[in-house]
Amino acid sequence: MPNTPTDTIAAIATPPGSGALAIVRAGGGGAAAVARAVLGKALPPRRAVLARARDSAGDIDQVVSLFFPAESSPTGEDLVEITCHGSPYIQKRLLKALLEAGARAAEPGEFTRRSFCNGRMDLAQAEAVCDLIAAGTGAAHRSALSQLEGGLSRDVDALRAPILGLLTHLEACLDHPEEDIPPLGPAEAKARLTGLEAPVARLADSFRTGRLLREGPRVCIVGRPNAGKSSLLNALLGCERAIVCPEPGTTRDTIEEPCDLDGTPAVLVDTAGLGHDCACAADAESLRRTQRALRSSDVAVLVIDGSRPPDARDEAAHRALREASAEDRRPVLTVLSKADLAPRAPAAAGGCRVSVLRGDGMAELRSLLARTLGGGAGAACAGGAAVTCARHHDALRRCLARLGEARACVDSRPGCWEELAARELREALAALDEITGPAAPDEVLAGIFSRFCVGK
Ligand SMILES: Nc1nc2c(ncn2[C@@H]2O[C@H](COP(=O)(O)OP(=O)(O)OP(=O)(O)O)[C@@H](O)[C@H]2O)c(=O)[nH]1
Numbered sequence: 001m002p003n004t005p006t007d008t009i010a011a012i013a014t015p016p017g018s019g020a021l022a023i024v025r026a027g028g029g030g031a032a033a034v035a036r037a038v039l040g041k042a043l044p045p046r047r048a049v050l051a052r053a054r055d056s057a058g059d060i061d062q063v064v065s066l067f068f069p070a071e072s073s074p075t076g077e078d079l080v081e082i083t084c085h086g087s088p089y090i091q092k093r094l095l096k097a098l099l100e101a102g103a104r105a106a107e108p109g110e111f112t113r114r115s116f117c118n119g120r121m122d123l124a125q126a127e128a129v130c131d132l133i134a135a136g137t138g139a140a141h142r143s144a145l146s147q148l149e150g151g152l153s154r155d156v157d158a159l160r161a162p163i164l165g166l167l168t169h170l171e172a173c174l175d176h177p178e179e180d181i182p183p184l185g186p187a188e189a190k191a192r193l194t195g196l197e198a199p200v201a202r203l204a205d206s207f208r209t210g211r212l213l214r215e216g217p218r219v220c221i222v223g224r225p226n227a228g229k230s231s232l233l234n235a236l237l238g239c240e241r242a243i244v245c246p247e248p249g250t251t252r253d254t255i256e257e258p259c260d261l262d263g264t265p266a267v268l269v270d271t272a273g274l275g276h277d278c279a280c281a282a283d284a285e286s287l288r289r290t291q292r293a294l295r296s297s298d299v300a301v302l303v304i305d306g307s308r309p310p311d312a313r314d315e316a317a318h319r320a321l322r323e324a325s326a327e328d329r330r331p332v333l334t335v336l337s338k339a340d341l342a343p344r345a346p347a348a349a350g351g352c353r354v355s356v357l358r359g360d361g362m363a364e365l366r367s368l369l370a371r372t373l374g375g376g377a378g379a380a381c382a383g384g385a386a387v388t389c390a391r392h393h394d395a396l397r398r399c400l401a402r403l404g405e406a407r408a409c410v411d412s413r414p415g416c417w418e419e420l421a422a423r424e425l426r427e428a429l430a431a432l433d434e435i436t437g438p439a440a441p442d443e444v445l446a447g448i449f450s451r452f453c454v455g456k
Pocket residue numbers: 223224225226227228229230231232243244245246247248249250251252271272273337338339340341354355356357358
């Protein structure tokens with residue numbers, strides 16, 4: 001932050017471009033004064049006021065203004081919101097007038113950062129603001145709203161309290177051996193530590209569900225070279241995103257695109273053909289990328305060229321893919337492609353035949369995919385709070401690792417386990433505190449708020 005948190009900042013809070021209305025905000029110690037300079041009148045607290053905004057060149061617009069004094073404002077500082085007509089010219093000129101009156105241009109996320117610094121919200125809640133703005137589905141919206149209202153922070157507090165309880169007990173025994181504090185035996189300590197690990201692991205594991213909510217499930221299109229994978233990607237997207245060629249080995253890199261499948265958002269990933277001869281380093285790398293894309297996907301669509309009978313290499317590649325997916329419990333939908341040509345491959349149970357040339361089977365495939373993905377996202381929503389942010393997931397995993405270390409040292413260091421376990425528990429708490437903010441380093445805060453848009 002280049003200035004102290006009490007200086008006055010201003011920004012356009014609505015998206016760029018024109019609309020019916022737009023909002024320009026000013027916040028900080030001098031917000032009321034700069035607004036008064038531009039509007040020509042003092043604003044009473046929390047009352048909509050019709051005013052004429054002016055600058056040195058003349059009238060700008062007829063606007064409606066709202067003044068939130070610090071004690072009741074979302075940022076914990078004086079805040080003025082001016083609603084003007086949504087022309088980009090008016091918005092920019094109004095902002096310029098506020099800057100000329102003494103405000104400076106706000107940085108990305110600076111209003112939310114001030115809410116955090118003034119204790120109006122913790123870090124997890126501040127991060128939820130971004131998720132809420134980006135939420136594209138009901139499930140993502142519910143999850144972000146719950147986090148904004150403190151759902152995740154309460155979950156983290158619930159994990160924190162018993163860890164702190166155990167740490168306090170250990171420290172009391174260590175620091176005051178003369179007092180009559182009941183000692184903690186190794187067996188009881190291990191049992192309590194195991195009990196602490198389980199809920200942390202559960203919350204950390206919810207990250208997969210959380211990612212589904214945030215990004216939508218990933219659908220990996222896989223199959224032998226020339227099977228028709230890229231053609232299928234293009235047909236599902238409705239545009240020529242990937243290169244399609246009669247020669248095998250066209251797609252090398254993975255190609256990712258968001259897609260709406262009958263109302264279910266998903267990310268489609270086209271891949272290089274499986275079992276392609278690795279003639280050069282690029283082939284080997286493309287195979288690695290296909291495997292990585294498959295491992296990180298939620299559903300695989302196995303495309304089999306339906307116009308020719310499968311040979312031994314096809315069978316081996318399909319078997320390997322099904323086995324890998326069964327291990328990861330990833331559903332595999334089989335698609336027989338090129339249905340407009342004479343069918344030569346046997347139909348697979350539960351799969352469908354499609355032709356991207358004629359559009360045959362495409363509606364059926366879309367609804368099959370939406371049903372398969374809907375199961376995952378529906379289960380995700382029903383599962384309650386989920387961790388949606390990689391930073392939170394990382395902190396939970398570090399907390400879990402520290403708890404594991406604490407438990408391990410009960411056996412491995414019989415002479416001094418209490419001291420070592422206490423140190424690990426302190427680290428475990430520090431990791432949890434990074435989620436809600438008190439222990440988050442400055443560069444982490446800067447990274448988080450820089451991802452916000454200006455005006456938020
Ligand atoms: N007749 C017919 N041809 C198709 C259909 N789908 C794909 N093809 C053709 O099959 C060939 C290979 O298609 P691609 O989509 O490039 O196949 P791919 O699996 O992505 O191939 P690689 O990227 O090389 O692994 C192209 O010539 C396509 O035009 C279809 O439904 N009908």
